[in-house]
Amino acid sequence: MIWLNQIIQGVLLGGYYALIASGLSLMFGVMRIINLAHGDLAILGAFLTLLLADHAGLDPFVSLAVVLPALAVLGWLLQRTMLERSLRAGVLVPLLTTFGLAIVVQNVLFEEYGADTRSLGPQIGDLAFSSWTITDQIYISHLSVIIFGVAVTVLGGLHLLLRLTPIGRALRATAEDADTAELVGINSKSVYAVAAGIAVATAGLAGVFLAMRSSFDPYSGPPQLIFAFEAVVIGGLGSLWGTLAGGIILGVAQNVGAQLNPQWQIIAGHIVFLAILAARLVLTEVSSRGGFRVVLAQRV
């Protein structure tokens, strides 16, 4: 029963990972731009919400109406000013610029807020701890179900956006071949800027939920980036539903690891990620040599 509980909690935690990974999945999976400040922008979203709660007394859910558009504009600006220029210098340059940005965001937040660990838990009242009792060992928290639902909605929305809307088509075309897309009248720069805006807004959304379900400080961003990245890679680049699966696999791996030994939680997630990546590399290698039968026959 304890194991079943850990798996259920892992799936729900996976919902959070899928949510923070959704923007990264769009930018990295589809546009092939790595934003190393993704986690820090999520934490920025959490701090903005905290700021509005402290100074204007806004409910965190209400303040999303301010925070998400603000972050979308920030993402748009980020693409137009920094990433666009970096991309021209080569595919690896955005790694360098966004890594610099990450350090700036972390330390400006630290300068403003210090090292204290904070939480939005107190601002959301009962929701912070209310839950459904399934059996005496299994509780399902309302908040984690909400987060999971939001993750599915965001990923589903992005999926539909990519598949069905003109901007989604333009985005996929630009990712495929920006020059050719320009030839048929797509403004690739503006398309990418809109996508970056969406990606940063979803990062902020995830950051706010992180702040509600647990705690955060100015240096919480990098681990979130790593988890998001793991979810995207496990699920397969370019697949938004894959990202949901990746988040769930990561969440379950962490919770099962934590059940074995509380200190193994994070490391279990990393090891499952590396194992999946390694297995995929082996499979690609084997299939490029003509499948398992051929490879084994050659060895013997």
Place this chain on the structure above:
Amino acid sequence: MNAASDVAVAARRELTIQRWTGLSVGSVTALLALVAALSFVPLALGANAIDKLTTLFVYVILAAMWNALAGYAGLVSVGQQAFFGIGAYATIQLSNWGVTVYLALLLAALIAGAVAIPTSLFTLRLHGGVFAIGMWVVAEVFHLLVNLDGSVGGVTGTSLVALNGFSVDDRRSYNYWMTLGAMVVLLGLVFVLLRSRIGASLQAIRDDEEAAASVGVRVLGGKWIIFVLAAVGCGAAGALWLATNITFQPNSYFNVQWTAYMIFMALVGGLGTFEGPIIGALIFFIIQDQFGDQGVWYLVGLGSAAVLFAMFLPRGIWGTVEERFGLQLLPVGYRLRGLQPAKEREA
């Protein structure tokens, strides 16, 4: 048709490949003289100067290693702190097992290289951003495993107590000479490696991996050598940092900030030039010396500078100088002599 091929033949005869210039022979000689002079510093200068120079040399090692990876092999790693941490951790363990402490420093660097071998089997098959963050995950795994190791005090860490066997002054001088030696050997290795066939093939890989493979460059072999060398270098830097700072805390040695420093130094100095990282390390050292006590604003400044350099001066300080003045103090490339501008030839 004939005339054209005659010109081509004539042109080919006139072309010569130049690997050294008068200036570069002079600058290498001057550099060797500088190293010789530096080796007498502990006898001449005070404790403060020795400590500062030791720190600078560690920075030079780190910058040169990251530059070899990213600037020459196209391997942008966000996980080099893995080897920095392993270098320090291995030193502690070896010294606990009774290995003489200065031998332990040397062995620890080799252990970091040995750890890089199985790691490389996996990570070198990843590309671009997946490699970058994949290395970060690998570093986190090593970090968390060391955190779990009670024999080095877990998260709280421990100290390199074996160094208490030496007087403070002796220790300072030995650390200085070890660091100077490590820096000279590692820079020398990178220099020789980049001048060799491997250097040329690495740059081909960096610029276009598939095209390089298609003309017969052994892609994995070249990357592998640089990856392992960079691990040895970062391991040595970690071990030497431990020797000068005595205390070992996994959270500070396996911190991604070390990679942030490496990126800053390589970018500002000039990614993909041999001299650049040395200049970058010098600049970083001066900034840290002057503004290190400004706390986080100093880090904000470092981050912003890295962003600005990557965007507006992607070749860094030395890369820009090299481009503008055609200077090469430490030549790792090939210069084609005898190519005439088209106008001159017509006239």
